[in-house]
Amino acid sequence: MRLVAILALANLTAFAGNKSICGKTDDRALSTNPKIGRLLDSRSGDGGCTLTMISKSCGVSAGHCLSVLKVAEFNTSESVNGNIQHPEAKDVYDIDQKSIQSKNGGPGNDWAVFKVLPNNETGLYAGDVQGTYDVSFEIPEIGDVLRITGYGLDSEPSKNLAQQTHTGALQSVGTATRDTDDEDNWNGRPYSRLTHTVDTMGGNSGSTIIRESDEKIIGIHTHGGCSSWGGANQGTLIAKHTELTQAIKSCLNSDK
Known part of the structure; x- marks a missing residue:
């Protein structure tokens, strides 16, 4: 196995x-969305x-x-x-x-x-x-409860790459490392990066980040950052990304 x-x-x-589990346990549950x-x-x-x-x-x-x-x-x-x-x-x-x-x-x-x-x-x-x-084009509030559903890896054979879901909190919006304070001349998107504490793994890439309160999409999950002792996973916030x-x-x- x-x-x-x-x-x-x-x-x-x-x-x-580097999609990752936030905390010491994998709390994702099988889903059928x-x-x-x-x-x-x-x-x-x-x-x-x-x-x-x-x-x-x-x-x-x-x-x-x-x-x-x-x-x-x-x-x-x-x-x-x-x-x-x-x-x-x-x-x-x-x-x-x-x-x-x-x-x-x-x-x-x-x-x-x-x-x-x-x-x-x-x-x-x-x-x-x-x-x-539906998609939300409004900036969410820090602490909003988020849900991510997707097809991530799992050590349990029946769950591996099957659909699973989990909820967590929005940790930050608009934080990134950059070399200039001039947003218009920066090649990346410092103000459209978000972080969260929803459990994810490889295969969850592209999962939408859904705000639980109104079930609207506020972002796209893309990268890891969590560990057993803390941290946060990362994604792209729709509201702050013009393109x-x-x-x-x-x-x-x-x-x-």
């Missing part, structure tokens, strides 16, 4: 980004990243997940001996490669917005079938 988890970890190194899917590099892929539907055809994830922005699958089941189980064909969708807008610039500037094509069998859009989350905000609104408008 341990060998399976080790092999999966090796396969997902590119997406791990149809709005949140698993990204793969093919229909026979063995793991990758996480996406969330925000309209009938618009999805969001992390920019460093570009190599697995090929196929999205929903309504997944628990893994068997650590190996993912693919859903029925009606719950598997291709990503429109020409539609992808993304950046892979580290915490605060790591995001992807794209179109999910209609299902090959049903002709229906993922958002119409699986459901969608990401524009990409999301453009995609949403195209679905109206």
Whole structure:
């Protein structure tokens, strides 16, 4: 059993980004949220990243997940001996490669917005079938309770790369190291980085960060930083990222 988890970890190194458990215990629980899917590099892929539907055809994830922005699958089941189980064909969708807008610039500037094509069998859009989350373009409050749901690694074979969820608190907004005080001339996004204490692992990359109070997406989870003694995981805040905000609104408008 341990060998399976080790092999999966090796396969997902590119997406791990040091995602980490906050505290001494892994408090993630198995979940079955149809709005949140698993990204793969093919229909026979063995793991990758996480996406969330925000309209009938618009999805969001992390920019460093570009190599697995090929196929999205929903309504997944628990893994068997650590190996993912693919859903029925009606719950598997291709990503429109020409539609992808993304950046892979580290915490605060790591995001992807794209179109999910209609299902090959049903002709229906993922958002119409699986459901969608609304996006908040407002700055959240420190201490807000956040939820992250995604497809992270796990040492328990049935949970490994299966959908799990956990809640934690928003720790900070707009903190990053930079070489200049001139925000307009800084190549990164110091004011769009957020930190939180939600448990995550490799495979959670691209999971949306959802505020529990109104169930709206406030950011995208991308990087680790937690440990057994403290710290915080990291992501990109939508409200303070102009380019990401524009990409999301453009995609949403195209679905109206």
